[in-house]
Amino acid sequence: MTTAATFEELLSAVRGPAGARTVIVTGAGVSLASGIPTFRGPDPGAVWANDVTEKGTRAYFKREPHESWLWYLKRFELARGAKPNDAHRALVAWEQWQARHQRGFLLVTQNVDTLHEQAGSRALVKVHGSLDQARCTRLHCKQGPPRGTVPMAEVDFGPLFADPSPETVPRCSLCKSKLRPHVLWFDELYSEHDSYQFDHVLRSAKQATLVVFIGTSFSVGVTDAVLMRAMLADAHIYSIDPSGVSHSPKIRVVAAQAELVLPPLVAALSD
Incomplete structure (x- = not known):
């Protein structure tokens, strides 16, 4: 079973039906173009x-x-x-598009940098x-x-x-x-602090119609938790990852760098 996805396929999923609810999970890969090294990347x-x-x-x-x-x-x-790159800015435009169409949107980042906030993201949970x-x-x-x-x-x-x-x-x-x-340290739990909003993340994943992972290695607990709940919700699941590697048959992978694929994706959304 192939897990590769095209730009057009992802665009169709993002447009989706009225009332679609999107959860995006970003990892260190989204900030690499801003000069911040990843944890596990190449x-x-x-x-x-x-x-x-x-x-x-x-x-x-x-x-x-x-x-x-x-x-x-x-x-x-x-x-x-570091400063926000084109991926961070495109995610802000995506959030704004979702809001104009009265659709649910949540951006969950594993990153402790402040680039999403600097770019203007508002529907944001910093889970780490x-x-x-x-x-x-x-x-x-x-x-x-x-x-x-x-x-x-x-x-x-x-x-x-x-x-x-x-x-x-x-x-x-x-x-x-x-x-x-x-x-959040490696030997701690997401329940350590209320600001991690882990329960909110899990509820949003259970209600999502589209989940997109961006620049994450799938090596931490939040990705498994979101993925499991997204699958139970029968959501469309995508990953934007230049390696093209899928971590589950349920994940469709767009093999591209986030800062290159997100700006045209958001630009192609029509009101």
């Missing part, structure tokens, strides 16, 4: 090869909180200088957190889980940079517990 800067499964964990933060912060800040600094936020490590602190965060811009990293040690890790201004990046 690009030379892919982070996966740099022992991310050890360092991207709560266990590592507990052992070496200062080293954990320095590792994340290095990656965050690269992402902060965000690089522009930190949070307290103490449960139920106003600046900690399950709801609180702290703007990263308000965190003082001066002592940490001057003398990296567990003692110089930034502290919560309210309870003096350690602050941590507001990201």
Whole structure:
């Protein structure tokens, strides 16, 4: 059974019937053209090869909180200088087209960069957190889980940079517990923080008529969860992936880079 899909086939699915409900899931591949390395991709800067499964964990933060912060800040600094590419902008236009036609739309990103927001996406869930936020490590602190965060811009990293040690890790201004990046670590659950909105993502996937995965490796829990519910809903399922690899017979793959295929796709939508 072939899983390859054409541009025209995807366009027809996007136009769909009146009342169609779309869920889009983006991964690191959508930000690669903006200069942000992926985790598992073939690009030379892919982070996966740099022992991310050890360092991207709560266990590592507990052992070496200062080293954990320095590792994340290095990656965050690269992402902060990035700008949205044509894929991000096209997704904004897609969302606006859906709204004009009173159709459901949800963009779920695994990325912690802020490129979707910078581009103008509004119907957005950042299911793995965000690089522009930190949070307290103490449960139920106003600046900690399950709801609180702290703007990263308000965190003082001066002592940490001057003398990296567990003692110089930034502290919560309210309870003096350690602050941590507001990201979902590999040894954590989506229920760790309300802002991940995992239940909302699952409900939307169950109600979707079209699900499109863009630039994701299908190696994290949210992709499996969305895919399973989309299949149960008998939704049309597509992936935009230059590798052309399908991870399920149910997924139709458009073998193209997102920043090249999304702008003409959205431009072809007619009012």
